[in-house]
Amino acid sequence: DQQVKQNSPSLSVQEGRISILNCDYTNSMFDYFLWYKKYPAEGPTFLISISSIKDKNEDGRFTVFLNKSAKHLSLHIVPSQPGDSAVYFCAATAYGGSQGNLIFGKGTKLSVKP
């Protein structure tokens, strides 16, 4: 049974607009959440993370929001750029992120059109 769910397999956005990628989780023990970005033929690259004690973390154009009561997190990209086109994976861990393995969602393919 999937513990991390990304229900949208794909998303298409116009350049300059906001991209919102969503992720839901079921395990209440998760205490650290991450977003990874993946280009074809490459491994996932860490993008941004958030601890369960926070509800928002911002890094440049990327912001992650966490709603613990709803077990939901989202990644906002503003403004979106064509180079952001990639597959985005939501991941979670139950060990504070220090050593534990990551539980991934299936990914959302983002296409940013010029």
Added chain:
Amino acid sequence: EAGVTQFPSHSVIEKGQTVTLRCDPISGHDNLYWYRRVMGKEIKFLLHFVKESKQDESGMPNNRFLAERTGGTYSTLKVQPAELEDSGVYFCASSRFSRGRSYNEQFFGPGTRLTVL
């Protein structure tokens, strides 16, 4: 600093054959992880080494998979004998060891695409 490297990048074998995948982590990273992505599905954890010791191998699908990390440097993942359902992309990741609960980013390699015919 060199990233995580994996060899080979692609492997095509027949059912029943043996394949060995290799991962070289970033120098100084004590944590080494193996993950697998079957087409269209999520990236799934296989196992975790801390130096040469297996910390967690709960994700290993069955005893046809054998992982080693002799000397705590590079790691190998052997599949013997390979089955059709073993096809997928095998990722290796590494991270620094931390005694606290601060996050240590896992750096991923480019993956090995395994096709079992």
